[in-house]
Amino acid sequence: xxxxxxxxxxxxxxxxxxxxxxxxxxxxxxxxxxxxxxxxxxxxxxxxxxxxxxxxxxxxxxxxxxxxxxxxxxxxxxxxxxxx
Numbered sequence: 001x002x003x004x005x006x007x008x009x010x011x012x013x014x015x016x017x018x019x020x021x022x023x024x025x026x027x028x029x030x031x032x033x034x035x036x037x038x039x040x041x042x043x044x045x046x047x048x049x050x051x052x053x054x055x056x057x058x059x060x061x062x063x064x065x066x067x068x069x070x071x072x073x074x075x076x077x078x079x080x081x082x083x084x
């Protein structure tokens with residue numbers, strides 16, 4: 001694994017946590033938390049690729065970051081679900 005890929009995964013995790021925390025604070029269900037976490041994590045990259053004319057965006061060609069974002073978002077839901 002190259003250093004670039006490691007930084008990409010770290011950034012994806014950070015933004016997925018950010019989106020999932022906002023969704024949990026707004027009392028969204030598990031689907032909403034997963035969608036908001038994923039959108040926050042990969043949305044900027046998709047927008048960048050579309051503006052630069054790179055189609056399809058990387059998030060659609062290689063779903064690794066998308067799956068990491070959804071996984072992290074769902075992991076953050078576990079304490080919230082157990083607490084409810």
